[in-house]
Amino acid sequence: MIDLVLIAFVGFFLALGLKRPFIWVLAYIYIDIVAPQKIGWGPITALPLSLIAFVLAFAGWLMLDHKEGSRFTLRQGLIALLLAYCGYTTASADYPIEAMVKWDWVWKALFFAMFLPLTLRTRLRLEAAALIMVLAIATIVINGGIKTALGGGGYGTLSLLVRENAGLYEGSILSTAAIATIPLALWLARHGTVFKPDWRVWTFTAGFVFAALLIPVGTAARTGLVCAAFLAVLMLRSVRYRFVYAGLAGVALLASLPFLPQSFVERMSTITEHQGDESASTRVQVWKWTLEYAQRNPLGGGFDAYLGNSFTYQTRKLEGEPPNQRVVYAEVTDRGRAYHSSYFELLGEQGWPGLVLWFWLQALGLWHMERLRWRFRKSEAGESSWQWGLATALQQAQAVYLVGALFVGIGYQPFIFMLIGLQCGLWSYVKRTTPAAARSRMRRAGEPGIGLAEARLRSTSTTPNPLL
Template sequence: MIDLALFLFIMALLALGTRRPFLWVLTYIYIDILTPQRIGWSITPALPLSLIAFCAAFAGWLAVDSKRDMRVGVRQGLMVLLLAYAFLTTGWADFPEDAAHKWGWVWKALVFAIFLPFTLTTRLRIEAAALVMVLTAGAIIINGGLKTALGGGGYASLYLFVNDNSGIYESSTLSTVAIAIIPLILWFTRHGTVFLPDWRVKLFGYALVFACLLIPVGTEARTGLVCIAVLALVMLRDAKRRLMVLMAGGVLGLAALPFLPQTFYDRMETITGHQQDMSASTRVAVWNWTLDYVEANPWGGGFDAYRGNKFTYELPVEEEAGETTTIVTREEVTDEARAYHSAYFEVLGEQGWFGLTVWLLLHGLGLVQMEVLRRRWRMKAALDTGDGDAAAVTDGWQAPLASALQYGQIVYLVGSLFVGIAYQPFVLLFLALQIGLWNYCKTRESAARETDRRARRARLRTKVAQTAAAPS
């Protein structure tokens, strides 16, 4: 029944797209995040749904959309450069078959992220894309939040729509995404127009935020706890009474402690004592191996180059010797073919220093651009200049959206220190949303400046005519 419902829902979206081709873009976003072909077992896996929506989105844009306001941003250029270089490194990859498999989904994610900003030419489209991203990820998050609240969960055992701990369904990845979209959810409770922010929207939004906060508990992912702390810090920037917010957050945190399972405490303790945790110790060992690897291979080893690693490290082991005595011994552990467990080291090992530089520029420019929009459009809203796009200015939605996208990106950049999600499709869609907002605001600013120039010229012509007509 679920398989049939998913299939009919996607077919309905594709059919509606014949009247509104932008719906095909939203359909691809939905499929790319939820991956219904992994949820179903007969109809949806048998059809190339992702490819159908991918082609339909491009065809609809080429055939119908106006190209008048199309802008090619610097960050889109960086994505193209990263795409081209990833293609080159795939050609000389240490493990050609594995690299080709990863390239098979990375290029699609990058190409669509490059393309998506071209379609985000209005506020409605920007909001619709963000809404589909939030609600699609929210479907997974609500599922996980309910299971956590009902006593389910556990590290690598919080099963969601699929019994597969990979992609966005991987514990640490889902925890990072769940916390990163919280600012975007809160934006919809204040500035949304698709669903006006009445009490029902606010109630659903706050409930979804609560579900997002439950995901790190249900997955017992240490990354999620770090992301919560980072989000709390960055959101203090917009708080009017920061001390009160800090105190309220502390009280809520303490009130939640009795309801957390003991396994969660045990898992979180390893954040400060990583030397005694095999998973954390392995990550450090892999990072050291990656630094040694790029010293010999500065241009990278292609996708999945980590499969060539092999290392031995010492892990402290505590043994009870009596009631009050604990003996700590060191045990040698040999491991190989361990993943990077960090987006930064993932790009470094696979695309070398050049790829890492491009990737960091892509994200660094995003933070800068969102900060520029945040300050500029907040000032426009305050001044209410009426510069040709009065409705857009007085509504004041651009600056809060830029802040939400910036905060979400900061959460991702911190969380990705410990998770290999450099090319995660959801994150690339998030970046595309930033680029779309930047291009939209730049277009509106250009139009406003052109309107001002025409108004000044008209006033000047009127003044000249009046001067010429005046009696001497």
């Protein structure tokens, strides 16, 4: 029965694209995030839904969509270079069979991120893409949040929509993506036009934010806790009443402590003492091995080059109760352990050239969004403009991702590259709708040219934009 419902829903979604081809882009975003073909048990598991939506999205844009306003940005060029370099390292990978398995989904993630901005020609399209991303993530997050609230969960045991511990359904990756999506959800609640802001929108948003914050608890993912704390501090830059926000956040934290599972508290306590936790100790050893590997192979070893690692190390933990506690040392030998860090993942697999390209891509995103924040903060609408809000949300989401990426291998995660595609689309849209003279340099408030720019922006933002 569930297969028939999923097939009917996806089929209806794709059928809508016959009238509005851009909907195929949205369909691919939904399918790539939720993976409905993995939720069912019968016929839907044999359907290549992701490939079908991918082909329709690209063919629809190529043959049916208007190209007016589509621009190829510098960051899209960097994605193209990274894609080409990943192809080169895959061809010469240390483990060619395993590398091809990973290449099969990485190239689609990079290609779609490069392609997505070309379709985001209007504000409505930017909003629609952000909305589908939030709703798709919410499909997974709300499910996990409800189960956590009802007492389910635990490290590696939280049951989500699919029975696999990979991609967005892996605990640490889902925790990072859930926290990173919170700023986008809040932006849609404030500036959405598809669903106008009202009590229903805000109720759903509050529920989603609460569920997203529960995911690190339900998965017992230390990465999620670090990301949530980082976002809480980061949002101090953009909230209007900082002291009120800080006070409410502190009260909420204190109020939640008695309800946290003991297993979660014990696992979080290992953040500051990695030697007492085998998982954390392994990560440190893998990172050391990767640095040594990069010295011998500066151009990288291709996807899954970590399969060649092997090391022995000591763990240390306390046993017994005070005052009879004692330190127990154990020797552990491990091999073929994953990087558990996007930075080391890029370094080991793509070498220094690939890591530099990836860093350049990420740094430009933070810088471009900061320039947009600066630009629209000085405008007449100021921080209430939708452009300022979206640039802030995308910058916060990327910053959370970069923090989470320190501890989990999500260097090529499709969801994150969709965020990058949104950034490129917003940057291109603003450059197209803002006069060159007004954006040629960062102007101080009151300097000539701001009035003309704002008049153009207001006229553009108030003109109805069709979805196609």
